[in-house]
Every structure is written in structure tokens, then in C-alpha cells.
Amino acid sequence: MADKKVEKKVIEKKTPIVKKVSSPKTSIKGTKTNVVKKDPALNKKVVKKIKSTEKRVKTPKKEVLEVRISHRRKLKATILKDNSKSFKFLNVEVIRYVAHPLYKKLVKKRKKYLVSCPQDIDFSVGEKILIEETSPISKRINFRYISKV
Numbered sequence: 001m002a003d004k005k006v007e008k009k010v011i012e013k014k015t016p017i018v019k020k021v022s023s024p025k026t027s028i029k030g031t032k033t034n035v036v037k038k039d040p041a042l043n044k045k046v047v048k049k050i051k052s053t054e055k056r057v058k059t060p061k062k063e064v065l066e067v068r069i070s071h072r073r074k075l076k077a078t079i080l081k082d083n084s085k086s087f088k089f090l091n092v093e094v095i096r097y098v099a100h101p102l103y104k105k106l107v108k109k110r111k112k113y114l115v116s117c118p119q120d121i122d123f124s125v126g127e128k129i130l131i132e133e134t135s136p137i138s139k140r141i142n143f144r145y146i147s148k149v
Helices: 002-014
Strands: 034-039 044-049 074-082 089-099 106-116 128-133 141-148
Touching: 074 106, 089 128, 089 141, 106 128
Parallel strands: 106 141
Antiparallel strands: 034 044, 074 089, 074 128, 089 106, 128 141
């Protein structure tokens, strides 16, 4: 019988009883309110009384701006052929420099892309533009025009 009583006491010590105290968001000057704060040293909730001279101020909520961040590839390209007057695409070339695997010299790599673009903008051959990768628009068009550089 003595063993059962000892077990009950141990179980009671493991589960601490915490009293719930209501803390209003704002309080009027001259009233006392209870605030529950967690003490990291004791790892327990501690009740603190606010003095009658202190005033709790309601803080405004921060405005959250939703900004859509694009993780798609953006490339600088040079216009090779302007087909935007008859069709809705441009023929562009992207030049990038890559180190040679053995000799470590920078080698120029060129790649041609077809870019979807609006028809109301005038383009000239040799002009630099910024393009962005998109889902396939057609069989060969996977980029769209963003802006002039």
C-alpha cells in the first residue's frame, strides 16, 4: 500500500496546475489588471500586477504587403530578328560566359530563343531587352518580354 501512495505523489508533482488569468488587450488608467508572462528561468507562467499609474496601450497591427516574387529565370538578350509586326514573337540571342573546364579561360556561349511580346511596342535589331522564362506558350516559345534594358 505504501508503494501506491508514493506513485500518486510523483504523478501529482509531474503535472503542475496553472491558473488561467484573463488579460485584457487594453486597460483604462487607474485600474489594476493581471498579466501572465512566461519566466524562462523557471519555465513557468508568472502573474504580474500592473501598477495603477501604468497604462497599457493597444499597438496597431502591422500592414502586410503581398508581394509576388518570381523565381523564374530572367535573362538579358539582344534582338536578332524583329517579327513582332507580323507575329507576336521576337528572335533573340542570349550570350553568357563560361569557364573552360580544363584551361579555365572564359568562353562565350550563345543561345537563341523565341520570345513572346506585345505587338504595340516597337523593337529594333541589336536592342537589349530583359526576358523571363514562362510555361510553354507554343512548341518553341518559352520566354516572354519584360522590359527594355
